[in-house]
Amino acid sequence: MIIERIKLNDYRNYASAEVFPGRGVNLFTGDNAQGKTNLLESVRLASVGRSARTTRWQELVRRGAKAASVSVRVRSDAGADEVTVRLGDAKTVLVNGYPVSRMGELMGVVKTVLFTPDELRIVKEGPGERRRFADIALCQLSRGYFYTLTRFNRVLAQRNRLLKGSPTDEELSVWDMQLAREGARITYTRRQFAARIAGFAAAVHADISGGEKLETGYEGAEGDSIAEIESGLLDALAQSRERDRRFSVTHVGPQRDDISIRSDGMDLRAYGSQGQQRSAALSLKLAEMELMKSEGGEYPILLLDDVLSELDEKRQSKLIERIKAYQTIITCTHLTDDVREKIGEITEFRVRAGTVERSDK
Ligand SMILES: Nc1ncnc2c1ncn2[C@@H]1O[C@H](COP(=O)(O)OP(=O)(O)O)[C@@H](O)[C@H]1O
Ligand SMILES: [Mg+2]
Structure with a gap:
């Protein structure tokens, strides 16, 4: 399974953003507090219906805005599917445009595995x-x-x-x-x-x-x-x-x-x-x-938040070897040339103050 598009509106520090990840390793770099983790959090929200960082979804709405929305479109062996989570007066979920009556209907549409330093x-x-x-x-x-x-x-x-x-x-x-x-x-x-x-x-x-x-x-x-x-x-x-x-x-x-x-x-x-x-x-x-x-x-999508730099070299190399088999979304502040070389093909994005831009072309 791969994510084809992530679309955010008034989510955390994003006014609006649209991201088209590549099939393999996707790298989001940027300084601290620019919105890297927020982006991963939004994908996880569309995947399992909640944030890994907070149980109060109201916090996810951009300060000053009334409502937020996150849309994640995936392609799997079963075809294309899109999950939209709207956070306004209430939390509502749409799968392929139709509001679901039970939260469980969101489960399994966007499959993810999340790994962050917190996961310890x-x-x-x-x-x-x-x-x-x-x-x-x-x-x-x-x-x-x-x-x-x-x-x-x-x-x-x-x-x-x-x-x-x-x-x-x-x-x-x-x-x-x-x-x-x-x-x-x-x-x-x-x-x-x-x-x-x-x-x-x-x-x-x-x-x-x-x-x-x-x-x-x-x-x-x-x-x-x-x-x-x-x-x-x-x-x-x-x-x-x-x-x-x-x-x-x-x-x-x-x-x-x-x-x-x-x-x-x-x-x-x-x-x-x-x-x-x-x-x-x-x-x-x-x-x-x-x-x-x-x-x-099928493999789910792997979300790695700030973990590459935390691992010793041996484990880092092993991890990099493995992530080539699936779509991975990685965030980090900075990647050394050495690690970059080990990964090989990367789709790169730059995150800055709630904006995301492709940076590899
Ligand atoms: N609801 C919100 N509205 C506006 N900004 C927010 C909201 N929630 C968090 N932020 C901002 O998002 C930034 C943190 O983003 P984060 O994705 O955690 O950064 P990093 O790039 O370091 O992973 C902080 O500047 C924080 O103030
Ligand atoms: Mg972060």
């Missing part, structure tokens, strides 16, 4: 970051998953709200059943995701680190089928009921799951050095590219 979080920070990693990839691969996750989150919020009062056993039972049903689907799907990405991550990691072993796994309710996980969750919810009442929160379910990340037996989440954590995060992201290709038939 998926190894270093709490389990929430790793669940989000799995969820965003899975939502892009399956709208069904997106809807299950939406239902699960609603049920969980309602059960937790109920726990703030003094619910009867009957009241809780209703929510337990729904929580176990939706929760089992999520745990099952994430467990499969973790199993599949483990193979890709191990291969990518061995390649970019020169033989280091990376092992990833899923930590959550056990079970070989959805039904098995569901009945296990129901039991666990019943057992945890008094504790849940006492703390007014639900202690069991996929909202507590995690993905383990180990290298040569060591838990990188807790004990990895900054460098090891960064390598593992990169491997996971590149593994996500491979997984999405194997599941969806």
Whole structure:
């Protein structure tokens, strides 16, 4: 899949901009605070419906403007598609010109994998970051998953709200059943995701680190089928009921799951050095590219924000080797001639105060 056009209106510091990326490596350079990350953020918004930097979409509207819009046109084996996100009184999404009634319809139209220096979080920070990693990839691969996750989150919020009062056993039972049903689907799907990405991550990691072993796994309710996980969750919810009442929160379910990340037996989440954590995060992201290709038939678009300069030379070279296989959008303040040579063919743009210009012709 490749992006053919990005069109912005009153988005962040862009009054209006239109960008036509090339098929391979696209490089956006510019000084700090010119709009490089804003551009990547807009693509991600059209891809997964939200910004990686903020949950308040109102911040995305250019200061002083009333509404913003982002349009991203892609070409895939399936043909051409365009997603438009309008941010005004509300957030509205159009796919090929038609407003969608449910946000899930946006999922998978523009498939992306995002890697930024912040992405270190998926190894270093709490389990929430790793669940989000799995969820965003899975939502892009399956709208069904997106809807299950939406239902699960609603049920969980309602059960937790109920726990703030003094619910009867009957009241809780209703929510337990729904929580176990939706929760089992999520745990099952994430467990499969973790199993599949483990193979890709191990291969990518061995390649970019020169033989280091990376092992990833899923930590959550056990079970070989959805039904098995569901009945296990129901039991666990019943057992945890008094504790849940006492703390007014639900202690069991996929909202507590995690993905383990180990290298040569060591838990990188807790004990990895900054460098090891960064390598593992990169491997996971590149593994996500491979997984999405194997599941969806095509590579997604890789978005790299300011990461080239953060990597040591060996990893940088390995990364550059890999990105040639897909459409990549890279931002950086400055690229050395040496790196430029390694990449080879580049479509280049210059970003300056909310404007983008081709700079390679
Ligand atoms: N809603 C907004 N309206 C206008 N300008 C904004 C808005 N949000 C962010 N900006 C501006 O965007 C710039 C940062 O852009 P960013 O893409 O993060 O820079 P960089 O090129 O360093 O990646 C800052 O100057 C900031 O003030
Ligand atoms: Mg930036």
